[in-house]
Amino acid sequence: MQCDYFDAGACRSCTLMGTGYAAQLAAKSARVRALLDPAVPPGAWLPSQANVESGFRNKAKLAVGGRRGAPTLGILDPLGRGVDLRHCGLHEPGLAQAVPAVADLVAASGLTPYDVPARQGELKHVLLTWSPDAELMARFVLRSPGQLPRVRELVPALQAAVPGTRVVSANVQPEHKAVLEGPEEIVLTRADTLPMRVNGIRLHLRTRSFFQTSTAVAAALYRQARDWAEEIGPSTVLDLYCGVGGFALHLAGPGRQVLGVEVAPEAVLSARASARELGAAAMFEVGDATAYLRDRPAPDLVVVNPPRRGIGSLADRLEASAVEHLVYSSCSPASLAADLRRMPSLRVERARLFDMFPQTDHCEVMVRLRRV
Known part of the structure; x- marks a missing residue:
């Protein structure tokens, strides 16, 4: 990608500008794999999900x-x-x-x-x-x-x-x-919501709702979580830090109870609106994700998509719980690595890098874990 602003020295936000995209993705993948080693064995990695190198920000x-x-x-x-x-x-x-x-x-x-x-x-x-x-x-x-x-x-x-x-x-x-x-x-x-159609599902964004930067890569992220859930076959799913319901609504299906928990009331209203439109069997509650597992039966699958700081003390609760399967989507490989170290009983089976942010070192990484 060529950028006049970068060439003129006006903007240096794109730290990888001038590096070919294939080389960017290869270097990013190598760095993330090294950071997550040994928690993620080499055989767990799926091919990285590429992006376009320009024209991707929504x-x-x-x-x-x-x-x-x-x-x-x-x-x-x-x-x-x-x-x-x-x-x-x-x-x-x-x-x-x-x-x-x-x-x-x-x-x-x-x-x-x-x-x-x-x-x-x-x-x-x-x-x-x-x-x-x-x-x-x-x-x-x-x-x-x-x-x-x-x-x-x-x-x-x-x-x-x-x-x-x-x-x-x-x-x-x-x-x-x-x-x-x-x-x-x-x-x-x-109108007070912006519909974001992803994989045929209309997510509703209110003014302060979070949504991934690249719609196409977000769609791939949700599809991967859905595919992993189909392999696991859970009857109950708990989506923590659920936001506007992207993961929960992709995982909802016949015979499956899905509950999303999010601290932001506006995001929960959006998720409920999408569920009504779809007729999806997914429920959403306002609550603190870090405390939600306390004194509740363990679901078959937990999904977490936390802020950059990671899940912190929730990792300890997951480690001590009876949860068998965990899907963790992270925008910070460093905090993901720290959280994985706090959950030694949950072993990574699959991992994949999603290049949400070309031209920078940032990326999204999603891992699937199973209790051993």
């Missing part, structure tokens, strides 16, 4: 800089000044067309970009998500609700410029700190 998290009428949408440099990346080659084709259109609308809106060094201005970030059905969710992060009318006025113009615009919201982040969004969200459209 989301754009754009810091806003510059000045009123001439904003930059991209990143901030070490001094907090805006660097415009509106033509980043990582974005999916539909998203790549939407980003410049949004940037032009922001320039014409009268919104003042937030100046980090001066701690002045209003518009901090623009967060965009693109769906497989060519629909857009656009979120505008403001320092205060005072500029909400200007964002509200953007809605019809955005819907005209990007016909697939489905959800538009304003998020209020009043604090000056490195936190992307604040606690208050105002949805400005009739």
Whole structure:
């Protein structure tokens, strides 16, 4: 992949830029295998799931800089000044067309970009998500609700410029700190969810819902978990850190009880909506994944997809439990390795790398474990 921003020294986010994709994937696979050795024996590894080297990102998290009428949408440099990346080659084709259109609308809106060094201005970030059905969710992060009318006025113009615009919201982040969004969200459209169709299943994303960066690789990840579950044949499945229900809904089927647990109420509402649409026999509850196994019967299969920090003390509970099978999807091989060391009674049978983030060292790794 060739990138003008990288060549000009404007952006160094893609640390592997300039390395051929095949070499990237081979080096990433070797590094992850070495990190997870000896918990994952060589014979457990399946071929890595490749990605396309560009045009794969379904989301754009754009810091806003510059000045009123001439904003930059991209990143901030070490001094907090805006660097415009509106033509980043990582974005999916539909998203790549939407980003410049949004940037032009922001320039014409009268919104003042937030100046980090001066701690002045209003518009901090623009967060965009693109769906497989060519629909857009656009979120505008403001320092205060005072500029909400200007964002509200953007809605019809955005819907005209990007016909697939489905959800538009304003998020209020009043604090000056490195936190992307604040606690208050105002949805400005009739629709409040963005459907993400994956393997024929419509997952519903609300404004703060998490979804994987690459839709195609997320689909492969879910298919692999489904295939492993079919090999195991569980009657009961517990999906911890279930998010909007991607794993749980792919594993639901006749004669199988599936329960998803997630701490975020909005994600649980989304998962329940998808289950109703599908007629899937999957239930979802708001709860703390780390404590959920306590004083409950062990399911046949547990699925975990935790944040980057891993499962921590949940690994100890799984080790002490009667759970026979575990599928662990991780965005951090380092925390996965630490968690596997805490579960010596659960042996890795299969493992696979999913290249969710080409041009960087990051990846997703999923392992299937069985109690010995």
